[in-house]
Amino acid sequence: MTLNFALIGTGGIVENGHANALAELPSTQLWSILSRDVRRAEHLANTYGAASPNPAYDSLSSLLSDPKLDAVIIATPDKLHREQAVASARAGKHILLEKPMATDAEGLEAILSACSQAQVKLGLCYRLRWHPVHREVVRRAHAGDFGKLRHVRTLWTLQEPDASNWRASSELGCWWSLAAVGTHCIDLARWIMIPGSGEVSQLNSIINRAVWGGPHDETAVLSLQFESGSTAEICSSVLFGSPSRFEIYGSEGFAICEDTFGREGAGRAWTNNGEINFDQRNPFAGQLDDFAQSIMANRTPEVDGIEGAKNVRLLLESISA
Numbered sequence: 001m002t003l004n005f006a007l008i009g010t011g012g013i014v015e016n017g018h019a020n021a022l023a024e025l026p027s028t029q030l031w032s033i034l035s036r037d038v039r040r041a042e043h044l045a046n047t048y049g050a051a052s053p054n055p056a057y058d059s060l061s062s063l064l065s066d067p068k069l070d071a072v073i074i075a076t077p078d079k080l081h082r083e084q085a086v087a088s089a090r091a092g093k094h095i096l097l098e099k100p101m102a103t104d105a106e107g108l109e110a111i112l113s114a115c116s117q118a119q120v121k122l123g124l125c126y127r128l129r130w131h132p133v134h135r136e137v138v139r140r141a142h143a144g145d146f147g148k149l150r151h152v153r154t155l156w157t158l159q160e161p162d163a164s165n166w167r168a169s170s171e172l173g174c175w176w177s178l179a180a181v182g183t184h185c186i187d188l189a190r191w192i193m194i195p196g197s198g199e200v201s202q203l204n205s206i207i208n209r210a211v212w213g214g215p216h217d218e219t220a221v222l223s224l225q226f227e228s229g230s231t232a233e234i235c236s237s238v239l240f241g242s243p244s245r246f247e248i249y250g251s252e253g254f255a256i257c258e259d260t261f262g263r264e265g266a267g268r269a270w271t272n273n274g275e276i277n278f279d280q281r282n283p284f285a286g287q288l289d290d291f292a293q294s295i296m297a298n299r300t301p302e303v304d305g306i307e308g309a310k311n312v313r314l315l316l317e318s319i320s321a
């Protein structure tokens with residue numbers, strides 16, 4: 001069985017991630033594309049070999065009315081997610097939705113309720129969970145290799161040239177560094193900590209907007225405490241570049257992943273017992289494969305709407321704390 005997917009949005013993450021993943025998996029194919037500019041949709045449909053005889057759209061309702069379309073990947077600015085996801089669910093299409101799921105609590109509830117009513121699958125794009133070395137570190141952590149997990153530290157930053165990015169404005173975004181990269185860090189910390197430590201029970205934040213003075217975070221520093229008392233530190237920024245870090249400390253060992261947050265599934269990782277060797281794999285393909293399997297086997301995707309909503313609630317708390 002091959003599932004037909006539409007791409008909603010034609011930006012960086014579609015061209016560098018989702019389009020190739022759709023081509024890589026035998027169970028999925030690119031069927032159609034939505035852009036505000038139908039010529040751009042046509043261009044991408046040709047470039048990536050979209051299979052529909054009529055693959056290019058500039059109207060969401062027309063794209064969704066295609067009975068041969070099974071699912072959509074929504075990769076547009078954050079404030080558009082709610083309307084596009086609710087419309088897709090009402091049209092009976094399964095949804096793989098880019099993070100952050102929505103930008104307010106009402107948006108989260110609207111998406112969850114529309115998907116539940118339509119009985120469509122909702123998966124959230126936290127692709128770092130499909131990096132092979134992250135999966136290995138988490139497997140070892142949950143098997144007890146590092147003892148009781150006490151602390152996690154993540155650092156992910158990039159240097160933006162100016163404040164022209166849509167995430168910097170309130171029209172299309174709600175957070176800047178926190179939505180671009182920080183939400184992935186929150187998800188990683190929760191993924192590794194929750195089985196042994198419970199949910200996040202306390203969050204404190206420092207939000208810096210001092211360089212461009214806009215409405216959204218430029219650097220964010222979060223400290224989290226889990227129900228067990230274990231802790232996490234998260235730093236995201238658009239003000240400086242750095243090698244990304246994902247550090248896990250337990251009562252009997254540690255693991256450190258460096259430069260593993262890129263889109264290629266690369267980087268290196270080591271523990272107190274030495275280097276972890278791994279084969280580089282496309283994390284977008286792993287993420288999509290899990291979502292496609294969830295549709296075919298009628299099961300919940302690994303990162304579902306409930307998880308996506310919990311990650312967003314922590315983002316909302318970060319800027320109100």
Ligand SMILES: NC(=O)c1ccc[n+]([C@@H]2O[C@H](COP(=O)([O-])OP(=O)(O)OC[C@H]3O[C@@H](n4cnc5c(N)ncnc54)[C@H](OP(=O)(O)O)[C@@H]3O)[C@@H](O)[C@H]2O)c1
Nearest residue numbers: 009010011012013035036037075076077078098099100125
């Ligand atoms: N999981 C990850 O690692 C990852 C990485 C990057 C981004 N993302 C997420 O993916 C989503 C898109 O991010 P991106 O970096 O791909 O953004 P982007 O490069 O700016 O692309 C966004 C696309 O959305 C479409 N769009 C529709 N209405 C728009 C509007 N009013 N203004 C601007 N664009 C509009 C545009 O396509 P048309 O011009 O063709 O209409 C545009 O190409 C965001 O939710 C982001 O958080 C995830």
